[in-house]
Amino acid sequence: MSGLCNFVKHRGVNRQRTFYCVMNELVLMAHVMFGVACLVTTLWVFVDVLNVSESNQGRIRKMSCAAAVFMWLAFLIAGYWYVFSYPVDKAIILKGPWPFAHSFFMETKEHLVILLLMLATYLPIAAAGNLSANKDARRVVLWVAGMVVLLALMMEGDGATIAMGVKMGLLAGQN
């Protein structure tokens, strides 16, 4: 992070803007970190449910709750960033060579993420039953966890494309 600060300072940007720039990046990184944490914990739940027994049921429930909490944190942080910081990036993307990074990838991401949030919230509800004794309950959790993982991977890909859209716009602006 100090590297980023130094980079901004060497560009002749003042202290206040440097602070804003670093905070903006921190918020964005926290969003990605919690999103990945949700993905990993949900994958953990999926594998644990495939090997469910009396001994790991408690862990499955805790990990399901953790996945939901991580997803809510990722969503709330992303919401803050999207409302207050994204308009600048959006303008860069739309003026650059990759306008579809906003018009398709961001537009779909900001609405598909609501599905992901509901699925992640539903996961601990579905995992609350007796999974070791009930095959039907296991099937529901496996389907929900599978959809969470697939949607989360899609969101990560969308996020990467949006970041590339900003980069392409900035590079095009330098030439």
Next chain:
Amino acid sequence: MQNTGISRYTMSFGLALAIASVVNGLLVVAKEKIPAVLAGMQKLTGHHWVSHSVIILGLFGILGWLFAQANGGQGIKLTVNRLIGTLVAGVGTGGLIILGFYLAGD
């Protein structure tokens, strides 16, 4: 209807999730195609996406709670296959509406 051993909340919120997913997709189309809807959502919270999120998450919570109160508090009755089918179809349809709409519009 056989007893599936699945809690009423799993059934109720699963069905609510499927419905809210489809409504989520339809709301995207409505706000992009009808300026008055977009303006109304903008006015509601100050940002259309915040209003959109509140409406869909509220619908999910309210429908889930209502379905759990059905049948004298026993919750809505579904077979597990029907629940999983509805859930996957709802999420899939909601997702495809959004992807299809922006793919066609891009």
